[in-house]
Amino acid sequence: MTEVSDALVTHYSENGITTLTLNQPERRNSLSMAMLEALSEELERVADDPETRVVVLAARGNVFCAGHDLKEIRDQFDSHDFQLGLFNLCSKVMQQIVHLPKPVIARVAGVATAAGCQLVASCDLAVAADTARFATPGVNIGLFCSTPMVALSRNVSRKHAMEMLLTGELVSAPRAEQMGLVNRVVDEQVLDETVYKMARTIAEKSGHTLKIGKSAFYQQLEMPLAEAYEYTSTVMAENLQANDAQEGICAFLEKRKPEWKDS
Template identity: 55%
Template sequence: MPDDSQPVAANQDDALVLRQDTGAIARVTLNRPKAYNSLSLEMMRVLTATLQEIGQDQAIRCVVIEGAGKGFCAGHDLKELRSRTDRAFYEEVFETCCQLMSTITRLPQPVIAKVHGIATAAGCQLVATCDLALADDAARLSTPGVNIGLFCSTPMVALSRNVPRKRAMEMLLTGEMVSAPVAAEWGLINQAVDHAGLEAAVMSYAEAVASKSPHVLKIGKRAFYQQLDQSLDEAYRHTAQVMTENMLARDAAEGIDAFLEKREPQWTGE
C-alpha cells in the first residue's frame, strides 16, 4: 500500500495503467506522470479494459482510481489530438472516452476517485463520473476547454449531473480552476481533506464500501443510475421492483437476520 503522506509513485514499468489489489479493493493508477496522466487514446483503451476485467472479478468490491506523479489527470492528450486532423480519429477518441465513462457507471463495484494536484477537462469528467471522490485540499478542478477553443462538451455530461446548473455553467463558460474545498461545497467531490490524510480518508471510504454485500452494491448502484433519468412515478415503480428482488436475495436474508441477532453478516454475494 502506498505511503499515506504521498501520492502514488510512478511505477518504473511502461504500463499506462497499474492495478494493485488490497484485499477486496482494487487500486487503479493512471501512469503517465510526465504528461500529468493525460488520457491518450491507448490509455483510455487500457483503462477501460482494466475496469472491465475488474468488473468480472467477484473478489473485488470497491475500486479506487488515482494518478501517478504530481496530478490526477489533465484530460485528453492535446498533443495527440493535434497530431491528426481527420474526423474518424476524433470520433474514435471521444467515443472511446464516452465508453470509458459509461464503463465506470456500469461497473458493478463502486468507484472512488482519489484526487491530488489537478483534475482538468476529461480528468474532471473522470472525477465527476466516479461514484465517490475525495481530494487533497490543495487540488484544483476545472473544465477549461473554452480557453483553448474546445468546449468541454463531454465533460459537461458528468459535471452537470453532479453540481447545480449555474455552477456547471460557471465552470464551463469561464474555464477557471475550482479549489477542492469549493468542489466539495458544490457536490463535485465528497470531501477535501488535508494532504497527509488523503490516503487514510480514501481507504476509510473504500473499506466501508468493501465490507458490504457485493450483490447489494451491484443492484443498488445500477438502480441509482437508472432512476436518475426517470420521472418520479417511474423511479418509484422501478425501485420498488428492485427492492422486491433485493428482499428475495440470500444476502438480504442474512443481513436482516444478522442485524436482529446482533452479529456480523456473512455475505455470499447472492
C-alpha cells in the same frame, strides 16, 4: 497483485479493494487513445473480478489527469475519424465507470482538468486533497468541454456547471466540495487514509447488494418521480429474495455480524 511499473494503468488488489492508477505522470496522465484503451481494459477486468468489491481510481504525480492529449489531437487535426473515435472511446470509458458493478472512488491529488474533471465526476465518490483543483478549460482554447459537460452537469447544479464551462477557471477543492463535485476534502497527508477507510467500509458490505444499489441509483435518476418509485419498489422486492438480504436482516435482528455469500 501488482502490474509492471511501465503500464499506462497499474492494478493492485488487496482485501477486496482494487486500485487502478493512471501511470504516465510525465504526460500529466492525459487521456490519450492509448491511456483510454488501457483504462477500458482494466475496467473490464475488474468488472469480472469476484474478489473486487470496491475500486479506487488514482494517479501518479502532481496532476491527477490533464484531460485529452492535445499534442495527439494536434497531430490528428486532419482525421475526423480519429477525433470521433477518441471522443467515443472516452465516452465509453466514462460509462464503464458508471455501469461498473462495483463502487468507484476517485482519489484526487493535484489538478483534474477537462476530461480529467469528467473522470472525477463520473466516479461514484471522490475524495480530494485540499491542494487539488478542478476545471473544464476547453473554452479557453476554442474547444468547448462538451463531453465533460455530460458528467459535470449530472453532479453539480446547472449554474455551477455553466460557470465552470463558460469561464474555464480553476476551482479549489473546498469549492468543488461545496458544489458537490467531490465528497470530502482532506489534508494531502491523510488522503490515502481517508480514501481507503471509505473503501474498506464499503468493501465490508455484500457485493451483491452493492451491485443492485449502484445500478438502481443511476437508473432511477433518469426517471420521472412516479416511475422511479415504481422501479425502485420492484428492485427492493427482488432484492429481498437475495440470500444476503435475508442473511443481513436475520443477523441484525439476532445482533450478530452477517456472513455474506454475495448472492
